[in-house]
Amino acid sequence: MTDSASSRLTTWVGRLLAINAVVLLLQETIFTSDHLTELLSFSSSVALQRPWTFITYMFIHGGVLHLAANSLALFVLGPTVERRLGGPAFIVYYMYCGIGAAVFSLLLHSINLGADPFVGASGAILGIAYAFSRIAPDAELMVFPIPVPIRARWLILLLAAFDVVGLFFLNDGIAHGAHLGGLLSGALYFVLRGIARPADPMPLSSPRPRIPVAARGGGGSQQPVITARPEPTAPQPSRESQHHRGEETAEIDRVLDKISATGIGSLTAEERRFLDAMARRRQHPA
Numbered sequence: 001m002t003d004s005a006s007s008r009l010t011t012w013v014g015r016l017l018a019i020n021a022v023v024l025l026l027q028e029t030i031f032t033s034d035h036l037t038e039l040l041s042f043s044s045s046v047a048l049q050r051p052w053t054f055i056t057y058m059f060i061h062g063g064v065l066h067l068a069a070n071s072l073a074l075f076v077l078g079p080t081v082e083r084r085l086g087g088p089a090f091i092v093y094y095m096y097c098g099i100g101a102a103v104f105s106l107l108l109h110s111i112n113l114g115a116d117p118f119v120g121a122s123g124a125i126l127g128i129a130y131a132f133s134r135i136a137p138d139a140e141l142m143v144f145p146i147p148v149p150i151r152a153r154w155l156i157l158l159l160a161a162f163d164v165v166g167l168f169f170l171n172d173g174i175a176h177g178a179h180l181g182g183l184l185s186g187a188l189y190f191v192l193r194g195i196a197r198p199a200d201p202m203p204l205s206s207p208r209p210r211i212p213v214a215a216r217g218g219g220g221s222q223q224p225v226i227t228a229r230p231e232p233t234a235p236q237p238s239r240e241s242q243h244h245r246g247e248e249t250a251e252i253d254r255v256l257d258k259i260s261a262t263g264i265g266s267l268t269a270e271e272r273r274f275l276d277a278m279a280r281r282r283q284h285p286a
Contacts, residue, residue, distance in 0.1 A: 012091045013078035017071055020121065023059045024067050042102050042178075043117035044109030058098040060119040070121045077125075077132040084135045086259055086266070093189060097127025097182045104181025113167060114177030122175065123182030126163075130156055130186035156183070252278060 027037065039050065042057035061067040082090040101123020108114040132139070133156040140149035150158065160183055166176035255271050267275070 008079070009075070010079040010082040010087070010090075012082055012087050012094070013074060016074060016078070016091075016094070016121075020059060020061065020067060020071060024061050024064070027060065037119070038117070041117045041119045042105065044106045044114070045116065047102070047106055054099050054102045055095070057102065057117075057119050058095075058121045058124055061121075062119055066120055070125050073125045074121070074128065077128050080135055081128055081131045083256065083259060084264070085131070086264060093131065093186075094124050094128065096189065097185045098124035100127070100185025100188075101178040101181035104184060105175065105177045108167075108177040115173060115175045118175035118178055120175070123178040123185075126159065126179045126182035127186035127189075129159065130183050131190070134190055159183070248278070 037060060040053060040056040040060050042053045043050075047053055061070065078090075081093075085093060098121065105114050105116070105118070109116055133152040137151065137153035139152045141152060141155045142149050160180065163176040163179045163183075166172065166174060167180065170176070251274065255267065255275060258266060258271070
């Protein structure tokens, strides 16, 4: 995967960032009524009478810092997930995790657990974080104030443990139940996806990223900024080898662009074999 392909902002991530920013701007300038915010927030006690709140709460935030935390996480983690799933599947997955977070909170409310009411995209973001941990499990994450890097696969377990503790023992106003609901919805999605179809070809290996992550706080989970380590210097290949690699790189970019636009399910058998061959070559270079 080329650096340009891995760093560019994807379509649905950009749209979600813009929508959330515009909604908060309208909240703070024109639609300042607390009653309107209440109508759009998710409250388990009245959720069945206000079914639209299973969706609308995701686009309402409790201030600039809350929005900034969720936007940072979406900006950093979202493009990787969108490129892997494809644009249409990504937005479905995002909404599904957000709705799943609300449904899980409703179930918790029936046994008197969880914060209520709540707003924000944190549940959907935790679903995105789970997907990221499945796609790039060995990505190294720096989480302030922890001084050592944590791989994505372990960080998602740490976040889950924090929210379990918060749900049962903390009264900090954070919707820990919604966080867990989004994460569990993401896990269920991948379980069902694995049952419904054969395993997708693994993404091409790339330099392990080291990601600094801001501390969690407020109503959401504050997340990473990715910077990839430079690859070690390799011997200069011959002109013929450079031409061949250039053709392979162009083909990789074309296939990745196709995945981003229409999803990995749109690949032909030949394109899947090509990705598999490239992945094996990069994992076991000659």
